[in-house]
Amino acid sequence: MNEFTTLSEVQKEKVRQERPRWCRIEYKGINGWAAVRYFREGSWEEGANLDDD
Template identity: 70%
Template sequence: MSISSWSRQRLSRFLQKLPQLPPLRKMDDDAKKMKNHLRGLFFLLLLLMSHNAYAEADGPDYWRVHGVDGGDVLNIRREANGTSEKIGEIPPDAQCIKNLNCIGGLTLNEFTTLSEAQKEKVKKERPRWCQIEFQGVTGWVDGRYLREGSCTNN
């Protein structure tokens, strides 16, 4: 389909009535300024996001007890092993257990690449122990019995 000369004339008149755009050179300078501002904002956001990633790299801020029977307790130990001196207890429904550090367990690479049988073997060879604080007692607990929790009593 071709455009008739009458249509071309109307289009030409319409385009002449449009407001004039700023010179291309000016737009290039403004575009460069905008690009630099956006680049700075991007790096600022990246910096802020990387700080949050680092802050959460060691696990959650608080734990809750998981998998301990109703009549039992989770033992707090002086050292990160099951034969260490018991220095406290945590009820089976406890929340607000402050996470200080965890050792052992699976690495991210092991978690994502090993089979379930291989994962179980590593967990037995290198069990996860977490250093916690609960109601003024600081010690170590078996990481198998912890899940991410929360605390509203900060």
């Protein structure tokens, strides 16, 4: 069941704040987790290498 189909916009925002989504990431050999709010769709270029300084 998709809970967001019956919630108001205010209720949806409350749920997003209470249960943030996370992404598993790897950067310069370090693995960890980052909240989705720090990313935006299309912000990663295919084949990009962040290890190149």
